[in-house]
Structure formats: C-alpha cells, structure tokens
Amino acid sequence: MIARAAKPHLLASVAALAMCSGASAEPRAPFDGDVLRSATGIMAFSEVPLPPSSVHAKFHYDTVPVAAGITTFVEGPSHALVQGNITLIVGNDAALVVDTGHFPAVARRVIADIRRLTDKPVKYVAVTHWHMDHYMGNAEFAAAFPGLAIITQNFTAPMMDKYGRRYVDYGAKIEGELKPLRDMLASGKAPDGADIAADRRQRIETAIAEAEAAKPEFALMRYRGADLSFENTLDIDLGGRIVKLMHLGRGNTAGDLVAYVPDAKALITGDVLVHPVPFSYGSYLGEWSAVLGKLAELDATVIVPGHGPVMHDKTYLLQVRGLLDAVVAEVTRVWKPGMSGDEVSKVMDLGKQRDAFCHGDKSLEAGFKASIETAGVDRAVQQLEGKMKPESFDEKD
Amino acid sequence: MPSTPPFIRLLPGLLAATALLAMQPLRAVSDPGFKVETLADGVYAAIRTDPPGLMVDANSLFIVNEADVVVVDAPEASAEMIAALRKITPKPVTYLINTHWHDDHVIGNAVWRKAYPGIHFIAHASLRDYLPGTGTKNREGMIKGAPEFAGQMQAQMDQGRNLQDQPISDEERISYSSDIRLVKHYMEVVPGTPNVLPDIAVDEGLTLIRGTRRIEIRHLGNGHTKADLVVWLPAERIAATGDLVVWPVPLVGNDQSHVRDWPATLDALLKLEPAVFVPGHGPVLRNADYPRQMRDLFASINDQVAASVAKGASLEDTRKAVDLAAFRDKFAGDSKVRRFAFGMYVTGPAVESAYRDAKATP
Numbered sequence: 001m002i003a004r005a006a007k008p009h010l011l012a013s014v015a016a017l018a019m020c021s022g023a024s025a026e027p028r029a030p031f032d033g034d035v036l037r038s039a040t041g042i043m044a045f046s047e048v049p050l051p052p053s054s055v056h057a058k059f060h061y062d063t064v065p066v067a068a069g070i071t072t073f074v075e076g077p078s079h080a081l082v083q084g085n086i087t088l089i090v091g092n093d094a095a096l097v098v099d100t101g102h103f104p105a106v107a108r109r110v111i112a113d114i115r116r117l118t119d120k121p122v123k124y125v126a127v128t129h130w131h132m133d134h135y136m137g138n139a140e141f142a143a144a145f146p147g148l149a150i151i152t153q154n155f156t157a158p159m160m161d162k163y164g165r166r167y168v169d170y171g172a173k174i175e176g177e178l179k180p181l182r183d184m185l186a187s188g189k190a191p192d193g194a195d196i197a198a199d200r201r202q203r204i205e206t207a208i209a210e211a212e213a214a215k216p217e218f219a220l221m222r223y224r225g226a227d228l229s230f231e232n233t234l235d236i237d238l239g240g241r242i243v244k245l246m247h248l249g250r251g252n253t254a255g256d257l258v259a260y261v262p263d264a265k266a267l268i269t270g271d272v273l274v275h276p277v278p279f280s281y282g283s284y285l286g287e288w289s290a291v292l293g294k295l296a297e298l299d300a301t302v303i304v305p306g307h308g309p310v311m312h313d314k315t316y317l318l319q320v321r322g323l324l325d326a327v328v329a330e331v332t333r334v335w336k337p338g339m340s341g342d343e344v345s346k347v348m349d350l351g352k353q354r355d356a357f358c359h360g361d362k363s364l365e366a367g368f369k370a371s372i373e374t375a376g377v378d379r380a381v382q383q384l385e386g387k388m389k390p391e392s393f394d395e396k397d
Numbered sequence: 398m399p400s401t402p403p404f405i406r407l408l409p410g411l412l413a414a415t416a417l418l419a420m421q422p423l424r425a426v427s428d429p430g431f432k433v434e435t436l437a438d439g440v441y442a443a444i445r446t447d448p449p450g451l452m453v454d455a456n457s458l459f460i461v462n463e464a465d466v467v468v469v470d471a472p473e474a475s476a477e478m479i480a481a482l483r484k485i486t487p488k489p490v491t492y493l494i495n496t497h498w499h500d501d502h503v504i505g506n507a508v509w510r511k512a513y514p515g516i517h518f519i520a521h522a523s524l525r526d527y528l529p530g531t532g533t534k535n536r537e538g539m540i541k542g543a544p545e546f547a548g549q550m551q552a553q554m555d556q557g558r559n560l561q562d563q564p565i566s567d568e569e570r571i572s573y574s575s576d577i578r579l580v581k582h583y584m585e586v587v588p589g590t591p592n593v594l595p596d597i598a599v600d601e602g603l604t605l606i607r608g609t610r611r612i613e614i615r616h617l618g619n620g621h622t623k624a625d626l627v628v629w630l631p632a633e634r635i636a637a638t639g640d641l642v643v644w645p646v647p648l649v650g651n652d653q654s655h656v657r658d659w660p661a662t663l664d665a666l667l668k669l670e671p672a673v674f675v676p677g678h679g680p681v682l683r684n685a686d687y688p689r690q691m692r693d694l695f696a697s698i699n700d701q702v703a704a705s706v707a708k709g710a711s712l713e714d715t716r717k718a719v720d721l722a723a724f725r726d727k728f729a730g731d732s733k734v735r736r737f738a739f740g741m742y743v744t745g746p747a748v749e750s751a752y753r754d755a756k757a758t759p
Contacts, residue, residue, distance in 0.1 A: 094596070123517070123596075147491065147515030149597070157606060228597070228605050235522055235598040 059083075059106050063113060064310050067264035069241070071117055072304045073101075073110050084134040084306050086110050087268045089261055091238020094123040098259045098268045099306075100137030104220035107137030111144045121145055124236055126245050127152040127226065128270025128306060129253045130159035132167050138224035149227045151236075153247045155255030157229040163392070164223045171218025174211050181208055248295070251288035252279060252306075253391055260298055267300035269317075275308025277357055277367045278320050280376035282391030285324045286383055292321040323353050327372060331380035341378035348377070429477035430454065430582070433485070434681060437633040439610070441485060442675045443478050448568075449645050449734050451741065452546075452576040452583075453678050455501040458628065458637045463608030465491040468509065469628045469637045470677075473579075473586045475505025479512045489513050492605060494614055495520040495595065496639025496677065497624040498527045499650075500536055504586065506593035519603060520595035521616055521624035528592045540588050547580035560737065572734045599626070617641075618662030619655035621648060621677075625662065629669055636671035642688050644679025646728045646739045647695075651746035656695050657754035663692040694724045695747070702751040712752050719748050 060076030061083070069090040075083045083106055087098040095118055101107050114122065122145040127135045135150075142148045152160065180191070181204050188196050196204070234245045244260045252271040259268040271279055272291060280288075296314055303311040311317070330348045350373055358364035382388050431443045439461040445454055458469035459482050466488050472478065482490070490513040495503045498520070510516055550573040559565045565573075597603070605612040613629040621640035628637040640648050641662060649656065667685055674682040682688070698719065705715040721744055728743075729735035 147517075149517055154604065157604075226606055228603055230599065230603050231601060233600045234603065235525075235600075237525070237594065237596045237598065 059103065059109075061086075061106065061110070066302050066304060066310055067261070067266045069118075070261065070264055070266050072268075072310055073113065074309060075307055082133045082307065084128070084131075084271070085304060085308075086137070087259070087304050088114055088117065088122075089238065089241070089243055089259070089266075089268075090118045090120050091241035091243075093120065093239030095120045096124040096126060096236055096238060096243050096259075097122050097141065098126050098304075099128055099134040099270065100125055100141050102133035102136050103214075103217040104137065104140050104222075105217060107140035110137070111140060120238075122148060124148070124238075124243075125150045126236075126243075126257060126259050127156060127160065128257045128259075128268075128272075129153075129255055130156045130163060131253070131271065132164060134270065134306070135160060135164060136167065136221055136223075138164075139222035142224050150224065151228050151230070151234065151245060152226045153255035153257045154229045154231050155253070156257065157226040159253075159255065159392075161225050164225065168218065168221045168223050171215050171221075174215055174218075178208055178211055248291045249287050250284040251291040252283050254284070256291065258295065260300070262299070265299055265301040266304070267295060267298055267302070268304040269295065269306060271306035273303065273305040273308075273317055273320060275305050275311075275316060277364055277371055278323065278376075279307075280324075280371050280379060283376065283379055284383070284388070285376060285380050286328050289321050289324040289328070292317055292324070296321070319356065323357065323372065324376075326350065326353050327376050328380050328383075331377055332384065335381055335384050337385075339381070341374070341381045344381055345373055345377050429481065430474055430578075431456070431478070431481075433459075433481055436635055436673055436675070436681065437630070440630065440633055440635060441482075442637075442681055443481060444675075444680060445678065447575045447579065448571050449732070449738060450572040450576045450579075451738065452543075452579040453501060453648075454579055454582070455640075455677055456637075456675060456679075458635075458675055459485065460607075460610065460612060460630070461486050461488060462610045465489055465607060467491065467605060467607060467612055468493045469675075470494070470496055470502045470639070471505030471509050472501050473504055473583055475508040476586075478505070479508065490516050491607075492517045492519055492597075494518075494626060494628055495524065496626045496628070496637065496641075497521070497622045498524045498532055499622070499640070500532070500539070500587060502639065502677070503528065503593075504590055507590050510593055517597055518593060518595045519597045519599065519614060519626075521626055522595075522598035522600055523624045525594050525598060527624065528594060533592065536587065540584070543580045543583060547577045550576050559733070566733055568732060568734050617665040619658040620662040621650065621659075622653050623655060627666060629671070631669075634670070634672035635675065636666060636669060636673070637675040638666065638677060638688075640677035641666065642674055642676040642679075642682070642691060644676050644682070644687060645732075645735050646742055647691050647747075648678065648742050649746040649750060651749050654746065654750050655754070656747045656750040657699055660692045660696040660699065663688055663695070667692070690727060694721070694728070694743070695751075697721070697724065698747050698751050699755070702748060703755050706752065706755040712749065715752050716744075716748050719744075 062074045062076065064072045064074050066072050066087065071088045073086040075085055083102040084099050086101050089096045089098070095114070101110065122141060125138060125141055125148060127138070127150065138150055142150070184190055184196055185201065185204055190196060230245070232247050236243045236245065241261065241263055244262065246258050246260060247256060248258065250256070256270055256272050258270060258272060260266070272288070272295070296317060301312065303314065303317060305311065327350065330350060331344055334348045335344050354365060354368050358368050430447060431445050434442045434444055436442055441459040441461070443457040443459065445456055447453065454474055455470050455472040457472055457478050460467040466482065466486060468490050471493055490509060493506065493509050493516055495506070495518065506518055553560060554565060554570055554573055557565050559569045599614060599616065601616050603614045605614065611631055613631060615627045615629055616625065617627055619625065625639055625641050627639065627641065667688060671685070672683070674688060676682060698721070701719045702715055705718045710718060725736060725739045729739045
C-alpha cells in the first residue's frame with residue numbers, strides 16, 4: 001500500500017521511499033521513470049514497513065463492474081509492484097481499453113478475461129500518461145488484437161517512446177541494485193555499521209523477493225508505442241457508444257488523458273486521481289486543481305482512478321482538489337524568493353490534510369510525506385519561481 | 398461536390414423533365430479516370446484526369462508506410478483506386494481520412510472497409526451529424542436529379558448548343574461528355590451505398606505515427622465546409638487539402654461554405670509552407686501561387702461584401718456591386734467552361750455566403 005501510494009511504478013517506488021527515509025543520495029529528485037535508481041533506493045525500501053502479504057499478492061487484480069459494458073481490472077491491494085488500473089469499455093462494434101498495465105503477465109490474464117467478457121475486438125487502447133505502469137502491456141494487447149490503435153496525448157507519445165523503450169532492458173540492472181541488500185543480509189550490518197534487526201531483515205528479504213519476482217516480467221516485456229496522438233479531444237465511436245478522450249490541461253503530467261463515456265456517466269481518470277494518496281512527482285499542482293475542477297463538472301456518477309478502487313461519487317476527487325489547493329496556498333504563504341523546497345517543507349503545515357488522507361496510518365503518512373510534502377511542495381515552489389523543471393530528472397534542467 | 402448539387406439549384410430551367418438519354422462513355426473502359434503520381438518516397442497521389450466541368454470526382458492520396466497504408470479521401474472511384482493501390486503495395490490500409498463530408502470524398506468508405514476490414518476512418522466530428530442527416534437527404538436529391546442533368550447535357554450536345562444556348566464549342570463538348578460520364582459512374586456507385594461514419598472523430602487535429610512516418614491531420618478552420626481537414630506530411634512537406642483548394646476554380650457550396658473564414662484557413666495552410674499541394678480536385682500544385690490566389694479572391698469578396706453591407710445593401714444589390722471580373726479572368730482566362738464554372742461555383746454562392754456572414758456579424 002505504501003509503495004503504491006508513493007509511486008505508480010515498480011521498483012521506482014523504491015526511490016520514492018528513499019525520499020521519505022532520507023536515505024537517498026538524491027532525496028528530492030523528481031520521478032525518473034527509468035529506474036530503480038540506486039542501491040540506496042532499495043535499502044530505503046527496507047526501512048519502511050511493508051504489508052506482509054505483498055509478495056504473494058504481487059500480480060493480483062479484482063475484476064470490478066463499473067457500468068453496463070464497462071469493467072475495470074483494479075490493482076490488487078497490498079503490494080509494492082504497482083500496476084495501474086485497466087478499464088474495458090465495450091460498444092456494439094468494438095471495445096476500447098484504457099491503459100494496459102505494467103507487466104506482460106498481468107496484461108495476458110486481463111486479455112483472457114476480456115475475451116470472456118466480450119466477443120467484440122479491442123480496436124483501441126487509450127494510454128492515460130507516460131508512467132510505465134500504465135502501458136507496458138501495450139505490446140501484449142497489440143499482439144492479441146491486430147489492427148489495434150494505441151492512442152495518447154501529444155506530450156505522452158514521445159515520452160513513452162523515450163522511457164518505455166528503455167524500460168524493457170531494466171531487468172538486467174535489477175541484480176546490481178540488489179547487491180547492497182544481499183550484502184547487508186550476509187554481513188548482518190548496514191552500511192553505517194549498525195546491526196540489522198529482525199524486522200528490518202524481514203523487510204529487506206521482502207524487497208529482494210519483490211524485485212526477483214519482477215525479473216521474468218522484464219524478459220517478457222516489449223515496447224509498443226502510440227499509433228496516434230491528439231492535443232485536446234478525440235471521440236471514439238465504438239458503435240452505439242462514444243468515448244470522449246480528453247486532455248484538460250497539465251496535472252499529474254503534462255499529457256494527462258481522461259476517458260469519459262457520456263452514456264454511462266463513467267469517467268476514467270488515469271493518475272489525475274490516485275487513491276489513497278495522490279501521486280505528485282513531476283506534477284503541476286495549480287493546473288491540476290483546475291483539471292479536477294473541470295472533471296467535477298462532468299456528469300459522472302462512477303469514477304475509475306489510475307490506482308485505487310472504483311468510486312461512486314466525487315467526494316475523493318474533490319478532496320484531492322482541496323489538497324492540491326491547500327499545498328499551493330500553504331507554499332505560497334510561506335515561500336519567499338530564494339527559499340528551497342526543503343526550507344518550505346520545514347515551516348509549512350499540512351497536518352490537517354495529512355490526517356484527512358492518512359488517518360494516522362504510518363505507511364500512508366510515509367507516502368504522503370514523499371509524494372505531497374516533498375515532491376509536491378518542490379513542484380509548487382518551482383511554479384512560484386516560474387521555473388518548472390522537467391517532469392523527469394534525466395532531462396536537462 | 399457541394400452536397401446540394403449547384404447545377405440542380407442554379408439551373409432549374411435546364412432540368413425540365415428530360416428523359417434520361419443514353420450516355421455514351423467516350424473513355425476507354427480500362428481508363429479509371431485518374432492517374433497515379435509519385436510525390437515522395439511511398440507517397441502517391443491519385444489525380445483525376447477529367448477535364449474541368451460541373452461534375453467532379455475527387456483526388457486521393459496513398460501514404461505507404463513501413464507496415465501499412467494511410468489513404469486520404471474515399472471518392473466515387475474508390476474501387477478503381479483500391480485496384481491501383483494494390484498494384485503499388487500489398488500492405489493493408491489501416492486508416493482512411495475523409496477531408497470533409499461530401500460524397501465524392503466519403504462515399505467510397507464502404508468499399509474501402511470491404512477491401513480492408515480492419516480499417517479505421519478518421520474525420521471531423523461534425524460528420525457524425527451531417528452525413529446521416531443533411532448529407533443523406535442531399536444525396537437522395539442528387540440521385541434523383543443527376544440523371545436529368547446528364548440527359549440535359551446530352552440534349553445540349555445533340556442540339557449543338559451550350560448551357561447558355563450559344564453554339565457549343567469543342568471544349569464544352571468535352572466537358573459535357575465528362576460530366577455525363579461522371580454522372581453515370583455516380584449512379585453506378587452511389588445509390589444504395591451505406592454511410593460509413595468515422596470511428597475516430599477529431600475536433601482540431603490528430604497525429605498518426607506510422608513507423609518513421611508522421612502524418613498530421615489538422616482542422617485549420619472553416620472554409621469549404623466546417624468539417625475541412627488537411628492532411629500534412631511535415632517531413633515531405635506535402636499537404637492534401639481536400640476542397641479547401643480546388644482547381645481550376647474554387648468550389649463554394651453556398652450554405653455549407655464559410656467564405657468569411659476561408660482566407661484565414663488558407664493562411665494557416667500557407668503558413669505550413671507546403672512544397673506540394675494535393676487539392677481536392679485538380680492537378681498537384683508545386684507552389685503556393687494558386688492557394689494564395691484563392692485566398693486573395695475570398696478576401697476580396699469579403700471586403701467588397703462588407704462594404705456593401707455597411708451601406709445597407711440587399712443581397713441582390715450586393716451581387717451587382719461585387720466586381721470579380723479580374724479574378725474571373727485570372728482563374729478562368731477565356732475558357733468558356735471555366736468562366737461558366739466560376740460564375741456557378743464562385744460568384745453566386747460565395748457572395749451569398751459572405752453576405753450571410755457579414756449580416757450575421759458585421
């Protein structure tokens with residue numbers, strides 16, 4: 001849960017946790033889709049309590065009816081290997097799938113489930129944004145459904161090409177990332193010389209098991225990019241059902257796509273909405289709030305977030321909007337020219353919002369601290385400075 | 398062609414209940430009515446070879462990519478175009494773009510879908526409303542009126558008189574014969590053909606990513622219709638314009654065209670700096686002279702009409718006040734066929750369109 005709250009993406013989640021533990025060499029670095037950045041990341045992972053069932057549940061998902069002809073494969077609870085929700089929308093002639101997930105094995109199982117749910121071909125995939133846990137299943141869908149058109153926003157298409165293409169090679173790097181952890185287990189000592197306590201040992205073992213479980217997935221993974229991209233709107237006619245694909249402004253990323261099905265009053269948001277804690281690495285908080293405002297105006301009675309459960313009202317959406325507004329307001333209140341994000345974090349107070357999202361849960365609080373109070377604050381500061389850094393830190397500032 | 402065939406609206410006197418006379422195709426059976434020109438690596442234009450006339454079928458563009466083919470427009474001669482494409486490549490057609498909603502650009506969709514079942518159709522979102530409604534109604538009118546028109550053209554030729562009741566020239570005879578041939582083909586192809594609406598509907602644009610090829614589909618503004626799309630190949634600098642650009646004279650469909658907006662839309666097209674224009678009708682254009690001439694024509698019409706409206710003039714007075722003689726010379730020279738077409742497709746409908754818009758929002 002914690003890892004999911006912190007990062008919508010496998011092992012990269014580790015880097016996020018590094019931020020909240022203070023163990024990372026680059027504690028305030030924005031999201032880099034590329035990586036398991038460093039051993040420090042995995043070590044940090046071992047510092048944070050994990051749900052005990054995480055390994056066993058690693059590729060679990062729930063099949064949830066959303067509306068007539070709409071089904072979401074909802075990411076299972078309690079695991080660190082994040083996997084964006086996958087949503088099937090069926091019309092009279094064809095089907096559209098929103099996001100294809102992170103792992104080939106999951107995509108294959110979802111495809112088999114889709115074939116059980118409908119005899120209509122999947123002719124379209126809409127990718128909500130460029131983070132890899134939302135589209136590394138593209139190749140599986142393209143192989144299963146020849147002629148498939150993969151659609152995304154103009155900003156997203158080249159970002160997918162850049163990060164997705166290189167991510168397929170990531171499996172080869174995992175062992176190197178794990179070595180310091182294995183050394184710790186072997187020596188019983190942390191790099192600072194401290195003894196490894198039993199609970200910490202268990203967490204390190206879990207982290208290693210998680211990473212090892214992902215290795216075969218990388219061997220299966222192939223990259224498949226977009227066939228078409230658009231700027232603001234595109235309508236897909238599935239036969240008796242229109243799906244409106246919309247980019248309503250920058251939010252979680254600069255290319256967020258949402259899918260809206262007017263006849264079903266169903267809204268599929270991608271990571272513009274993430275439960276239980278929003279994901280705000282490389283995001284655009286002020287503009288994001290405006291996007292959520294536009295979504296709130298849509299006639300939607302069911303909302304599928306990028307991660308988390310299917311929702312039947314706008315309560316959480318409005319809560320996230322309130323949080324983003326609060327972060328921007330608080331940063332604006334305390335920030336003075338020259339102040340860093342770190343300095344702002346120290347003097348600002350988001351306690352009320354933290355409690356509202358985390359309810360005292362330590363794991364959620366760690367995720368909240370990493371995503372909102374650190375990464376989100378940095379982005380709000382950058383916005384005030386008028387110098388937004390790229391969404392991903394391997395781009396030149 | 399405009400959805401309400403202008404000749405049916407503007408030549409009611411000619412459309413007395415003339416029996417449909419036997420039509421004699423002058424063209425060899427093997428001539429598909431277009432020729433295929435290679436514009437760049439993998440980019441082929443299918444360009445109509447008909448002489449200028451009142452009846453037209455549209456050009457098309459084949460964009461052959463690494464693994465598939467993208468086609469622009471689905472004319473009445475789509476079956477013949479599919480045969481031509483198959484001589485070029487066995488690759489499947491995956492996307493077809495309709496540059497707007499008129500039958501000579503969309504009626505072939507059904508044929509393309511039959512030939513390539515996985516094909517996606519891309520068009521402006523307004524097609525979804527237009528085609529099943531006004532478009533279908535206008536098609537029924539065309540199916541009803543076109544044979545009478547062709548019969549009338551045949552009668553004119555038999556009597557040796559042109560449509561203005563003057564002795565017919567060789568140029569007019571060739572043009573009328575072409576019109577008759579196109580009507581005959583239209584009647585073979587169009588009646589009973591189902592509407593195939595876009596499954597991918599754009600508002601402002603879309604980029605197709607086909608291997609290394611980038612194909613941009615842009616709605617640059619209103620002009621010939623409010624559904625006009627331009628297909629732009631940025632690497633090759635080729636623009637398929639649909640009927641935003643039509644040679645030898647522009648094609649203005651009175652109530653569907655937007656003369657007021659047309660100059661700005663053409664400016665947006667010119668700003669792309671295409672090296673090659675593939676017009677909806679007419680030959681491949683290798684420079685911007687003709688599109689610029691069209692822009693100047695519409696800008697002049699707008700200026701003249703606005704001045705007339707400012708004086709409170711009626712439509713009839715405005716028609717008299719607007720002087721397009723110099724433009725008619727530029728577009729039509731001394732060709733009787735082109736001068737007649739200019740009057741039919743430009744002077745009449747364009748002034749009315751500009752007048753309507755000027756009255757609505759001065």
